[in-house]
Amino acid sequence: MRVTLISIPVxxxxxxxKFYTEKLGFIKKKDVPLEGGNRWLTLVSKESQDGPELLLEPAPNxxxxxxxxxxxxxxxxIPYTQFDVEDVQNEYDRLTNLGVVFSIKPTEMGTVKIAVFNDTCGNNIQLVEEL
Known part of the structure; x- marks a missing residue:
């Protein structure tokens, strides 16, 4: 058993x-029209294009x-989900320069460093770096 799809409500x-591709750097993998103007819209990480897909789920609507x-x-x-990164401070600096708003700046917490930002689509997302 393995994880192939993670859903995030938008x-x-x-x-x-636009936010997840242009600011966060994900790549669009699937974009299939559905009823009611919705889409089966998935993204993947540039670093793991055959890895788990992130579904931009219109459920709240x-x-x-x-x-x-x-x-x-x-x-x-509370963050809806988290994304692992190599260097939280570098991602914080890069995303801040792109206008991303953080509610928690890079903070060490035991064996990890975290930061939390607003994805502009109704979610807080936590970045995590293992120290």
Whole structure:
């Protein structure tokens, strides 16, 4: 058994696609039109193009419990998911220069360094570097 797809709820798939590709550096893998103007829209990491896909899921627009959960996480400042990086400080500097807003600047916490940013689509995302 292995992970092949991870879903992240987004309020606007086109806005999310732009943010995740242009700012974070992911690559679009699948873009299949679905009913109601939605898409099966997946991305992959440049470093692992055959690895797990990230599905930009429009669930909050169509399923109220998803929207409530997403809002509750944002209100509490809890990240929806995390992405591992080689160097949190370098990613923080790069993303800050691209206009990404961080709620937590690079911070050491035991054996990791973290930072948390807003993906502009309803989620806090945590970056993690193992020390």
């Amino acid at each position: 309020r606007d798939q086109e806005k999310a696609l 169509h399923f109220e419990p998803s929207k409530v959960f997403q809002d509750a996480l944002m209100d509490a400042g």
